[in-house]
Amino acid sequence: SHVVTQSPSVSVAPGQTARIPCGGVHLGSKRVHWYQKKPGQAPVLVVYDNIDRPSGIPERFSGSFSGNTATLTINRAEAGDEADYYCQVWDGSSDRVFFGGGTKLTVL
């Protein structure tokens, strides 16, 4: 099993830094990817391979990794960043995908 865990919610004041962790026993051997999910919209990839950012994603979004925990960091948080954020890993041995439970980011 590749259980991937996330805190249910994170709050941040506008202009401050939000950190969203993603943990798992086997995470250290995996590459972690992050998606932003807003109601009524398909998920959007915001970080891939732990630290890389797709084109078009603001530099305010960044990823890091330490031990068995990956972290999505959103600098200078804006109201438009309010969304659910999901981490995702792929298990090569089973060729299956696993999502974390998601973290609701509130900017208040």
Place this chain on the structure above:
Amino acid sequence: QVHLVQSASEVKKPGASVKVSCKTSGYTFNDYSLHWVRQAPGQGLEWIGWINPSSGDTNYAHNFQGRVTLTRDTSISTVYMAVTRLRSDDTAIYYCARPHGDMWTLYFDSWGQGTQLTV
């Protein structure tokens, strides 16, 4: 430019079956697997499985084995997800997604618009 266009919303009764389509364009259909992910109301993203359009091989999450079948029609670059014995907890938005990756990684950089299934 990659496009994944899904079929329209569906309303089904418990015990019925449904088939959702995902028409692809903008890339070589046989070169990428196609995955399905769903989100039930108030719940998180849940991976369902994938199909290899070239070989027809499939792989399903444990929760969906036996009730979900993925197929494809290479002549029209379209994949299908059939779900049988529908239950109320199958009510969700279903997404198809094209992965990017290699032997070390896999992530989704293209998504369909989603298909609402209500049971």
